[in-house]
Amino acid sequence: NRWRASILTLFPEMFPGPLGLSLAGRALRDGRWSLDTHDIRAFATDRHRTVDDTPAGGGAGMVMRPDVLDTAIGEVLAEGDARPLIYLTPRGRLLDQATVRTLAAGPGCVLLCGRYEGIDQRVIEARGMVELSIGDYVLSGGETAALVLLDACVRLLPGVMGAAESATEESHGAEGLLEYPHYTRPAEWNGRAIPEVLLSGHHAEIARWRRAESERITKERRPDLWARHEAKHGGAGGM
Ligand code: SAM
Numbered sequence: 001n002r003w004r005a006s007i008l009t010l011f012p013e014m015f016p017g018p019l020g021l022s023l024a025g026r027a028l029r030d031g032r033w034s035l036d037t038h039d040i041r042a043f044a045t046d047r048h049r050t051v052d053d054t055p056a057g058g059g060a061g062m063v064m065r066p067d068v069l070d071t072a073i074g075e076v077l078a079e080g081d082a083r084p085l086i087y088l089t090p091r092g093r094l095l096d097q098a099t100v101r102t103l104a105a106g107p108g109c110v111l112l113c114g115r116y117e118g119i120d121q122r123v124i125e126a127r128g129m130v131e132l133s134i135g136d137y138v139l140s141g142g143e144t145a146a147l148v149l150l151d152a153c154v155r156l157l158p159g160v161m162g163a164a165e166s167a168t169e170e171s172h173g174a175e176g177l178l179e180y181p182h183y184t185r186p187a188e189w190n191g192r193a194i195p196e197v198l199l200s201g202h203h204a205e206i207a208r209w210r211r212a213e214s215e216r217i218t219k220e221r222r223p224d225l226w227a228r229h230e231a232k233h234g235g236a237g238g239m
Contacts, residue, residue: 003033003157004083004108005150006076007143008069010051010115012037014143019150027160033108035150036076040064043072052116062116066123069112073127077110085129087112087119088142088149092131095149097172099132103149104156111149113142176229178222180213 007015015037016028027033041049045068052062077085086109093099103109112119112129124131134145155161171179183194197209219226 001107002031003104003154005033005035005153006083006108006110007035007037007113007146008040008072008076008111009037009113009141009143009146010040011113011141011143012039015147017147019147019154023160024151024154027154027157030159032157032160033154038072038076040068040072043068043075045071055117060117064114064116064119066120066126069119069123070126073110073112073123081110082106083108083110085110085112085127086149087114087124087129087131088134088145089114089118089131090133090136090138092133094136095132095134095152097152100149100152101156104153109149109153111142111146113146115141175214175233176218176225177214178218178225180210180217 009015016025016035019025019035020028024033028035041051044051050065051068052064055061055063073085077083083106084103088111123129132145132149134148139145156167161167167173169179171177183198187194187199195209197205200206215226218229
């Protein structure tokens with residue numbers, strides 16, 4: 001029962017793409033997760049393999065047909081399969097690290113990648129799809145969004161990240177703060193020195209400095225995250 005991702009797409013050749021390389025690629029070859037892709041066009045029923053049609057009510061573009069999508073979904077999501085069916089769409093709830101953690105802790109996911117203007121509303125409702133967006137901008141298709149979601153999930157699967165790539169202290173963790181800045185050798189580069197405290201060997205002071213930097217950067221760059229952090233962890237006496 002390894003973590004399983006199934007992709008419904010008009011462009012199966014876009015997978016595994018970058019997920020076949022590096023951390024995710026090694027994990028895929030090691031069998032820590034699996035990926036299967038399904039060409040939506042294979043489920044079209046007419047001679048021309050039509051998957052889309054003009055929008056009801058008029059307007060530009062094309063809409064993906066509910067009947068073809070439903071057949072494709074039925075093929076992939078067997079009775080009793082507990083994986084969530086996710087439609088990637090700019091109209092969805094914004095993907096965040098909490099959602100990624102939840103998905104990674106589950107059995108996997110089925111991802112539906114839209115094209116054109118998107119898909120018929122009725123199949124979204126009939127199949128109880130979870131609608132997720134990867135950001136407030138519009139992509140030409142859901143495939144790159146699916147790659148982003150899978151990348152974020154796969155790195156959290158047990159055994160995928162070594163100690164070298166630990167997720168324990170990174171941005172968007174339990175505290176909801178952005179990460180502190182990193183430095184490495186040389187100690188001085190182009191007239192810029194590494195902050196002295198980091199070379200002091202004093203672990204408690206280093207931890208204090210990093211914490212302060214995390215808070216400063218979060219406050220400065222993401223007042224929205226800072227407000228949420230304060231509401232959850234702040235309060236009287238907090239910094
Ligand atoms: N007409 C749609 C709208 O205005 O919301 C945009 C359709 S977009 C050109 C085509 C497909 O790309 C969508 O069906 C969706 O699958 C995918 N897509 C585009 N932007 C996305 C985003 N920010 N997050 C996730 N998927 C996205």
